[in-house]
Structure formats: C-alpha cells, structure tokens
Amino acid sequence: MKNLFVMSPSELIKQPLFVAFVLIVILLAVGEILSPGFTSLDQIIRLATVAALLGIVAAGQNLVILGGREGIDLSVGAVVSLSVIVAGNLMDGMNINIPLAFVLTIVTGAFFGFLNGVGVTLLRIPPLVMTLGMLGVIQGLLVVIRQGVPSGVAAPALADFVSEPFVFGLPGILWLWVGIGCFMAWLLRQTLFGLRIYAIGSNEQAAVMAGVPVRTVRIAVYTLSGVFAALAGICLLGYSGASFANVGSQYMLTSIIAVVFGGTSLAGGKGEYTGTMLGAILLVILQSILTTVNIDEFGRQIIFGGTLLVLMVFYGRGKGLRA
Amino acid sequence: MSKLILTNVSKSYGPTRAFKNGDFALEAGEVHALMGTNGSGKSTLCKIIAGSVKPDTGTVTLDGKQVNINSPQDARALGIGIFYQELSLATNRSIAENILISQVPLQFGLFVNRAALRKRADQYIDLVRDVAGEGFHADAVVANLRSDQRQLVEILKALATEAGILIFDEPTSALDRVQVKRFFEILEKLKGEGRAMIMISHRMDEIFEISDRLTVICDGAIVATRKREETSPKDIVELMVGGRSTLADDDGPQLRTSSIKEDKPLLSVKGMRGAGFQNISFTLKGGEILGLGGLHGQGQSAVLRALFGAAPIHSGELYLKEEIYRAGHQRRAIRKGLAYVSGDRVRDGVIHGRPIQENTVPIHAFRQYLFLTSFGDLSPKLEGALAKLSTKFEALTSSIDSLSGGNQQKVVIARWLIDKPEVLFLDDPTKGIDLAAKADLFALIRELAEEGLGIILYSSEDAELLNNSDRILVFNGGSITRELAGDERTRFNLYDAAYEVAS
Numbered sequence: 128m129k130n131l132f133v134m135s136p137s138e139l140i141k142q143p144l145f146v147a148f149v150l151i152v153i154l155l156a157v158g159e160i161l162s163p164g165f166t167s168l169d170q171i172i173r174l175a176t177v178a179a180l181l182g183i184v185a186a187g188q189n190l191v192i193l194g195g196r197e198g199i200d201l202s203v204g205a206v207v208s209l210s211v212i213v214a215g216n217l218m219d220g221m222n223i224n225i226p227l228a229f230v231l232t233i234v235t236g237a238f239f240g241f242l243n244g245v246g247v248t249l250l251r252i253p254p255l256v257m258t259l260g261m262l263g264v265i266q267g268l269l270v271v272i273r274q275g276v277p278s279g280v281a282a283p284a285l286a287d288f289v290s291e292p293f294v295f296g297l298p299g300i301l302w303l304w305v306g307i308g309c310f311m312a313w314l315l316r317q318t319l320f321g322l323r324i325y326a327i328g329s330n331e332q333a334a335v336m337a338g339v340p341v342r343t344v345r346i347a348v349y350t351l352s353g354v355f356a357a358l359a360g361i362c363l364l365g366y367s368g369a370s371f372a373n374v375g376s377q378y379m380l381t382s383i384i385a386v387v388f389g390g391t392s393l394a395g396g397k398g399e400y401t402g403t404m405l406g407a408i409l410l411v412i413l414q415s416i417l418t419t420v421n422i423d424e425f426g427r428q429i430i431f432g433g434t435l436l437v438l439m440v441f442y443g444r445g446k447g448l449r450a
Numbered sequence: 451m452s453k454l455i456l457t458n459v460s461k462s463y464g465p466t467r468a469f470k471n472g473d474f475a476l477e478a479g480e481v482h483a484l485m486g487t488n489g490s491g492k493s494t495l496c497k498i499i500a501g502s503v504k505p506d507t508g509t510v511t512l513d514g515k516q517v518n519i520n521s522p523q524d525a526r527a528l529g530i531g532i533f534y535q536e537l538s539l540a541t542n543r544s545i546a547e548n549i550l551i552s553q554v555p556l557q558f559g560l561f562v563n564r565a566a567l568r569k570r571a572d573q574y575i576d577l578v579r580d581v582a583g584e585g586f587h588a589d590a591v592v593a594n595l596r597s598d599q600r601q602l603v604e605i606l607k608a609l610a611t612e613a614g615i616l617i618f619d620e621p622t623s624a625l626d627r628v629q630v631k632r633f634f635e636i637l638e639k640l641k642g643e644g645r646a647m648i649m650i651s652h653r654m655d656e657i658f659e660i661s662d663r664l665t666v667i668c669d670g671a672i673v674a675t676r677k678r679e680e681t682s683p684k685d686i687v688e689l690m691v692g693g694r695s696t697l698a699d700d701d702g703p704q705l706r707t708s709s710i711k712e713d714k715p716l717l718s719v720k721g722m723r724g725a726g727f728q729n730i731s732f733t734l735k736g737g738e739i740l741g742l743g744g745l746h747g748q749g750q751s752a753v754l755r756a757l758f759g760a761a762p763i764h765s766g767e768l769y770l771k772e773e774i775y776r777a778g779h780q781r782r783a784i785r786k787g788l789a790y791v792s793g794d795r796v797r798d799g800v801i802h803g804r805p806i807q808e809n810t811v812p813i814h815a816f817r818q819y820l821f822l823t824s825f826g827d828l829s830p831k832l833e834g835a836l837a838k839l840s841t842k843f844e845a846l847t848s849s850i851d852s853l854s855g856g857n858q859q860k861v862v863i864a865r866w867l868i869d870k871p872e873v874l875f876l877d878d879p880t881k882g883i884d885l886a887a888k889a890d891l892f893a894l895i896r897e898l899a900e901e902g903l904g905i906i907l908y909s910s911e912d913a914e915l916l917n918n919s920d921r922i923l924v925f926n927g928g929s930i931t932r933e934l935a936g937d938e939r940t941r942f943n944l945y946d947a948a949y950e951v952a953s
Contacts, residue, residue: 319815319823322808329801336760336798337865338784338816397803 143390147405154412162419172297174411176289179304180366181381182407183359186311187240187352188382189403191254193315194348195328195395201258202243203356203382205265206236207375210360212272215279215370222284233357239265240353244346262379269373279370289365300362304404307355311400324348329396380428384435385410393439453478453646454499454615459508461494469494471671472508476615481637481647483657485686486667487945488746488910492650495667496617499648500532501525526552531613533604533621539592546571546588549606574606581632597624605633609640616640617648622656623927634660652745652926654683654949668692687949691941708920709900710737714772716904717873719757722766726752727928730766734873734904739895741919742908744948749928750908754875757906758790759783771872784816789871791863793878799862800850807832807846809861814868835864839890856887863891873904880914892918912944926950 139145158165184203191198210232217228239261246257293299315321323344326334335341356378363374388406391398410431417427459472469491476482484492497503499510501519510517512528519525525532539548546567547554555566571588579586582602585594592603601624608616622630637647637660651657657664658678665675666689673689718733727749734740742750755761757768759779768775770786777783783790792798801809807825810832815823825832829846836843841860843853850858859879866874876895880888895918899905909915915922922934924947932947934940 317822317824319820322804322811322815322823325804325808326801326812329803330797332797333799333801334812335780336758336790336792337801337812338781339812340781396801 143388144402144405147388147390147402147409151405151409151412154409154416158412158416158419161416165415165419172301174415175301175408176298176366177414178404178408178411179300180359180363181378181385181411182304182404183307183362184356184378185382185385185403185407186307186400187355189311189386189389189391189398189400190324190348191352192383192386192391192393193324193328193395193398194345196247196331196345197254197393198247198328198345198348198395199254199258199383199393200240200243200349200352201255201379202239202261202265203352204373204376204379205262205269206239206353206356207360207363207378208269208373209239209265209375210236210357211364211367211370211374212269212279214361214364215281218280218282218285218364220280220282222282225282225285228282229361232361233354236353236355236357236360237350238353240350240356241346243353244349247349248342248345266373273372279364281364281368285361285365286368287365289362300365303362308400308404315399320344320347325396327395380431380435381407381410381414384431384438387435387438453513455511456495456498457509457511459498459505459510461498461503461505467670469498469505469670472498472505474665474672475675476646476648477663478614478644478646479641480662481641481649481660483661483664484648484650484667485657485664485690485949487690487912487948490667490690491670492667493619494670496532496619496648496650499525499615500530500617526611526613529614530617531608531611531615532617533608533619539600539603539607541593542591544589544591545575545586545595545603545606548592548603549574549610551607552611570610574610577609577636578602578606578629578632581628598626598629601625602629605636609636613645615646615648619650620652621649622651622653630656652748652949654686657949658683666690683949684946687942687946690945706739706896706918706920708738709896710735710920711902712736715769716771717757717775718769720767720769722753722756722763722768724752724756724763724766725761727756727925729929732923732930734906736872736902736904737899738920739899739905739907739918741915741922742906742925743912743915743922743934743944744925744931746910748925748948750925751877752928753925754790754877754906754908757783758788758875760790781816784813787872788875789813789866789873790875791859791866791877791879793881795855795859795862800858802851804850805847806836806843806850806853806861809850810835810846810864810868813865817869831868832864835867836861838867839864839894854884854887856883859883860887860890863894870901871903873906874898876905876907876909878908878910880909880911888914912941916941916944924948924950 155166164170184207188200188203191200213235214228214232217231218224243258243261246252247254288299290298294302315324323334323339326337326339327341327344331341359378360375364370367374385406386403387393388409389398389402389404391403414427417430454476456472456474459469460467461469472495474495484495486492494503498505499519501522501524504520510519517528519528540551549571550567555563555570557563568588575586575588582599583596586599592600595603601621605621608618622633625633640647649661661678663675663677664681664686666673666686668690673692676685712735714735715733716736720731722730730753732740744750752761756763757777759777759782763777768777775786807829811823811828814831825846832846839860841857841864843857850861853861863879880891892914895905895907907915907919916939919939920935922939922944923930924932924934924944926948931950934943934947
C-alpha cells in the first residue's frame with residue numbers, strides 16, 4: 128500500500144483507513160455540538176474503553192473473515208455472554224480466584240471456537256449455519272446454567288483493571304487493546320500463520336498446492352475467535368461489575384460492522400486489524416451519539432444493520448463474495 | 451446439395467487468429483469428422499456453428515439461405531444441436547428431465563406433464579436401454595449413474611433436440627465397445643433421415659468406421675477435406691503435420707540430447723490407476739525431461755495431479771528413489787521433494803492481492819518449518835529464486851496482481867527453487883504466457899535437468915514437447931499408448947500416436 132501522505136484526494140477517499148479516520152473526527156465534532164462535553168478526556172476514555180471491548184471481539188471476527196470461504200462467526204456474542212457468566216461465577220468477587228477463572232473462561236471460549244472450526248472444515252457446514260447453530264446452543268446453555276437467576280460478581284482487581292487509571296492515567300484495558308493491536312499486526316505480518324490466513328482467504332486452491340494445511344489453519348482461526356470473545360467477556364465482566372442476561376449479544380452484529388468498516392473484505396484475504404480498531408472506535412462513537420439523542424436500543428439496531436448494508440454497497444464492489 | 455456452408459469464416463482473439471480461411475461444407479446425410487491437434491481450431495469451428503462464438507468475417511448459409519447465428523438460441527432455432535464434451539447435466543434430476551430439459555411437455559402451458567415426459571423420454575431411452583446397463587430408466591437420478599451412462603444421457607439429450615445438424619465433441623470417450631457400436635447404429639439411422647453430423651474424436655479407428663468425410667484443420671486453417679474411401683489414417687496424420695518441421699523455431703534449441711547422468715530411477719510408477727487414467731507405468735531418471743503428449747485431456751494432467759497428491763490414486767505402486775512412496779497428500783509430496791506447477795495459475799498458483807514476497811515464500815517456509823517470516827532476512831533468497839527466471843518486478847512488496855501473466859507464472863515457479871526439489875511436475879506450464887517468458891522458462895528447465903532434477907513436462911503445445919523432452923509418452927484415453935525416444939520424436943509420430951487406436 129502506498130503511503131497515505133503521498134496520495135491524491137481521489138485515491139485517499141478509496142482508503143478505508145482514511146475514511147474511517149475522517150469519519151471519527153466528524154462524529155466527535157457532531158457529538159460535541161449535540162452534547163457539550165462529549166469530547167472531554169473522561170468521556171473519550173470511557174468511549175475508548177467501550178471500543179476496546181468491541182475491538183477485542185472484532186479481532187477474532189477479523190481473523191475468521193480474513194480466512195475466507197465465506198468465513199464469519201455469528202457465535203461471538205453468545206460466547207461473550209457465556210464468558211461473563213463463567214468468569215463471574217468462578218471469581219465470585221474474590222481477587223484470588225482471578226487466575227483460575229481467567230484460564231477456565233479462555234478455555235471455554237477456545238472450546239466453542241474449536242467446535243466451530245471443526246464444523247466448518249471437517250463436517251463442511253457453511254460458516255453462517257455452523258456459527259448460527261452454535262449461537263443457539265450457547266444461548267440454550269446460558270438459560271440452563273443461570274436458571275433465570277443472575278449470578279456472578281467481578282473481582283475488585285478486574286473491575287479496577289478495566290475502569291480505573293492504570294498507567295499514564297489510562298485504564299489497563301486500553302493497554303491490553305494496544306497490546307492486542309501489536310499482537311495482531313505481528314501475527315498477520317510476521318508469522319507464517321498470518322501469511323497462511325491471507326493465503327487461504329485469497330486462493331484456497333493455490334494454498335493447498337503450496338502445502339498450506341488449510342483445515343488446521345481454519346480451525347485455529349475459529350478457535351482464536353472463541354478465545355478473543357472469551358477475553359472480551361472477562362473484560363466486560365470487569366466493566367459492568369456483575370453479569371447480566373445476554374450482555375454479549377450486541378457484539379454479533381457490531382463486530383462484523385467494525386471489521387467491514389476497517390476495510391476487510393467479506394470475501395476474505397484482504398484487510399488488516401488496524402482498520403478494524405478504527406472501525407470499532409467509529410462504531411462506539413456513533414452508538415454514543417445515538418444514545419445522546421435518545422434513540423433507543425431498537426433504533427440503534429436498525430441503524431447498525433443499515434450501516435452494514437450501506438458499507439457492503441461501497442466496499443462490496445469488485446470481487447463477489449462467492450467468486 | 452450441401453446443407454451447411456461456411457464461406458471465408460475467420461475468428462481472432464486479439465492478435466491470435468484462432469480460425470482463418472474457413473471454407474467448410476456439411477452435406478445432408480453425412481457424418482463429417484474434424485481432425486486436428488491441440489489448439490488447431492476444431493473447437494472454434496464447432497462453436498461458430500453452434501452460435502457460442504461469433505465469427506469476425508465470412509458468411510454461413512443453411513439450405514441455400516444465408517443465416518446469422520448470433521447465439522446458441524439462434525442455432526437451436528435453426529435446427530443445430532450440440533453434444534457437450536464437458537458434461538452439462540443437472541445431476542440431481544432424473545434422466546427423463548435431463549434428456550428433455552429444453553422441451554419439457556407442459557399442461558396448460560404451465561404444469562409439467564409427467565406422464566408425457568416419461569413417455570417421450572422412454573422413446574429415446576429405448577434406443578440404448580439394452581446396452582446401457584443396470585439402473586438406466588426414465589426416473590433414475592443422474593447423480594447415481596456411471597460415467598458411461600451419463601455420456602449416454604448427453605447423447606440422448608442431443609438426439610432429443612431432433613435437430614437437423616448435430617455436433618458431437620468426443621461423444622464416445624467414456625463408452626464401451628458395445629455402446630459405441632449402438633451409437634454408430636443410431637448415427638447410421640440419422641444419416642438415412644438426411645440429418646448431418648459433425649464429429650470430433652481422438653480414436654482414429656472410430657473415425658474411419660463412422661465418418662463419410664474428414665476435414666483436417668491445422669493452425670486454425672482448413673487444410674483439406676477427404677472422402678473416407680480415398681484416404682488413410684497415415685494420410686490424415688501427414689496432413690495434420692503439414693509442412694511443419696519437428697522444431698517450432700529453427701533458430702532455437704535443437705532436439706534435446708539427454709543429460710541423464712545416473713542410471714538409477716528417481717521415480718517409478720507401476721500400474722497406476724485413478725480418475726481419468728489407468729495402467730500407467732514409467733520410470734523417470736535424474737537429469738531427464740520426460741514429456742507427456744497426446745491430445746488435450748487424455749489423462750496427462752490427471753496423472754501429474756495424482757502423483758502430487760491432489761487427486762486420489764486407486765491402485766498401483768510408486769517408488770521414489772527406490773523407496774515406496776505413498777501419494778495422497780500435497781504436503782507429503784512437497785516434503786518428499788516433489789514440485790508441481792499448474793498451467794492454471796489463476797486457480798492453482800497465484801495468491802491474489804498479496805505481495806510478490808508472500809507468493810514466493812510458502813514452499814520454503816513450509817519445508818524449513820519457519821514460524822516467523824522476516825522478509826528482511828529472506829529477501830536475498832527470494833530475489834535469487836526470482837532472478838533465475840529473470841522475473842521482472844518493481845519490489846518484493848508489490849502486489850502480484852501488478853505483474854503480467856508470464857511474470858506471475860515465474861513467481862509461482864520461483865517458489866519451488868529456493869529449496870531445490872528432486873522431481874518437478876510441469877502441467878502445461880506455459881498456457882497463456884508470452885513467448886519471452888516461455889523461453890526463460892525452458893532455459894531454466896534445461897538447466898535444472900543438468901543439475902540432476904527429474905522433470906515431467908506435459909504441454910499442449912507439441913513444439914515445446916518435441917524441443918525439450920528426452921522421451922515422450924503419448925497418452926490416449928487415459929493410457930500411455932506409445933513411447934517416443936531419440937529420432938522418433940517427430941511431429942508425425944506424435945500425431946500418429948495421439949490418434950492411435952485405443953486398445
């Protein structure tokens with residue numbers, strides 16, 4: 128890719144990263160006009176925290192979509208909800224329980240992600256159907272586990288990590304997100320695994336002929352998606368302090384929008400996590416503005432769904448999804 | 451009187467003239483065979499008649515009237531039906547529906563009349579019922595049929611158009627002897643009705659059995675039309691060779707002299723059978739370039755893909771450096787030092803939208819178990835491999851899509867050169883690439899053979915085979931029918947073998 132600084136305006140407008148960045152600035156300005164104080168430091172940090180939660184889920188979604196063959200993970204939201212409850216119950220408000228709760232929650236997420244991967248590769252179930260089925264399974268499990276009674280409390284240290292200033296006045300979750308951003312860049316650019324994700328997403332047949340273990344890579348990608356969703360679930364527990372019903376369900380749609388906003392092609396093989404991070408920030412600002420102007424949850428859903436469809440019109444040109 | 455006459459028909463794709471000087475006449479009540487080697491223009495001629503290719507110049511007259519065939523629909527309306535070589539059946543539907551797919555009998559113009567459909571289909575099915583084998587009835591689902599039965603359905607589908615002119619492109623490739631005999635009886639009956647048939651086949655014996663006249667096409671031009679009684683297979687092969695010498699380019703490299711140093715076989719194959727080939731046996735020595743020849747699609751590509759593990763092998767023994775080798779997976783093949791370059795680089799080679807470096811590195815990374823790909827350290831190796839083919843590119847980080855087709859193929863080949871393989875399979879590697887790139891590629895192949903690699907080269911361009919192979923195995927109907935070595939490597943022998951009677 129050419130350096131953003133040497134591009135002409137007509138080229139710039141085709142760069143998703145640039146478009147996302149401009150939109151973020153515009154939306155912040157709109158927010159400030161509608162509700163003075165929207166761009167205060169506290170408020171920005173709060174927005175960034177919410178964006179980090181979404182960004183962590185979207186990291187997994189990003190990998191799955193990059194892997195191609197119509198890859199998509201509709202179960203991320205359900206895994207987040209499940210992780211909040213698993214982590215909350217295991218911690219039970221005690222700092223000492225954090226390590227065990229952390230490990231077991233991550234393992235749970237990895238397990239469901241692994242099942243998705245196996246279903247998509249070995250059983251040849253289309254990703255849309257496989258992960259939608261998994262979403263149903265996990266939601267059913269949630270009802271069974273909870274018996275309708277909310278339970279699970281975050282450990283104080285976790286809540287502090289997510290909400291209280293950690294280093295340079297920023298909460299730990301933001302540093303975690305920056306770390307994940309670096310990790311994703313390293314994974315996708317510097318490791319063979321990353322190149323293989325792009326290779327199978329771009330031309331699976333050629334990848335097979337070049338010795339890429341396509342199924343293994345794809346299973347790993349879905350497993351990572353489960354891991355990222357579980358990690359986001361733990362952080363979300365810290366953010367809200369206790370578990371609530373289906374707290375994660377919104378992430379199904381928003382994680383996909385963040386990825387597409389960031390310039391990743393739904394056909395696979397093209398895109399980077401940096402764009403997804405900007406996409407997550409953009410989406411969270413939009414969400415906040417909609418709340419400010421008193422549009423309720425249903426209205427937001429309509430707007431988000433519409434946004435995704437509009438994005439598909441702009442970015443979906445060229446290579447067809449099934450090409 | 452002539453039924454269909456093409457006068458001065460030509461067709462070009464860009465600078466390439468696919469067909470020129472097309473004066474062709476098809477008489478009522480005859481079977482007219484089209485003969486020619488790969489890429490000679492047989493298919494182009496058929497496509498022009500069937501309306502799927504529009505000629506640049508020339509006129510077509512049917513029964514004395516000039517007609518325009520601009521689409522397959524036009525052709526059908528004029529009474530021209532075609533049998534497709536690539537099976538074009540709706541596999542989940544019944545035989546009856548497939549046969550009558552374009553003329554399903556309707557009730558009230560809306561509902562399918564099942565009874566009439568079955569009755570009409572049965573009329574056609576009865577033509578072959580006793581030779582078709584078990585389970586061949588109107589309601590049988592095509593997906594459950596054997597390949598010969600599917601081909602019969604294709605034939606019946608063409609017959610059901612009741613067209614006055616029928617085009618058959620390799621209609622007998624999957625049929626057994628009895629079925630072929632029946633098919634020819636049907637053709638004889640159609641001849642009696644005054645219908646005209648065009649036939650393409652790679653079996654010389656069948657062509658001489660059924661056709662009334664033969665037209666030889668060479669390099670896109672009609673060379674001659676002969677009556678069957680006045681010609682012989684040898685005559686036809688000589689016409690196909692034309693005045694061309696064995697070498698494509700008289701200034702270019704001469705017939706290859708072998709660079710085999712060791713006498714031990716590098717790869718030996720005994721009695722290998724799989725989808726599209728059977729009874730394949732040969733040995734390959736280090737330093738040898740073994741050519742696979744014959745008409746297109748006679749199993750050459752299928753054999754190479756199977757050896758590389760991209761398609762299953764049903765039976766047979768394989769030895770790599772005198773040790774038993776089990777094919778079946780690409781990764782195992784790569785680890786064992788096998789390399790495969792496909793001519794279909796868009797499907798099998800290029801990782802689109804990614805930089806050149808990522809397109810060059812995968813085999814090296816896989817064979818060396820790399821975990822990290824720090825291109826800073828790797829780039830000398832990548833550049834070295836790309837330089838061997840004099841690949842032209844701006845930077846290793848440029849997208850592969852910025853390169854020409856020839857340079858893309860060079861990148862795909864360069865993949866295999868960082869860690870040298872032992873055996874290189876080239877599956878029509880020069881398809882659609884420019885002349886300069888071809889020259890670079892063959893220079894490299896000869897150099898690799900000097901270094902002791904065993905190379906198997908399949909090419910649909912006969913000159914490439916004749917110029918570069920030590921030996922040529924000629925394929926026909928999925929089997930090796932002849933081996934050409936030394937001075938036998940001539941165009942005449944190659945075409946003669948390609949059309950040889952399938953045993």
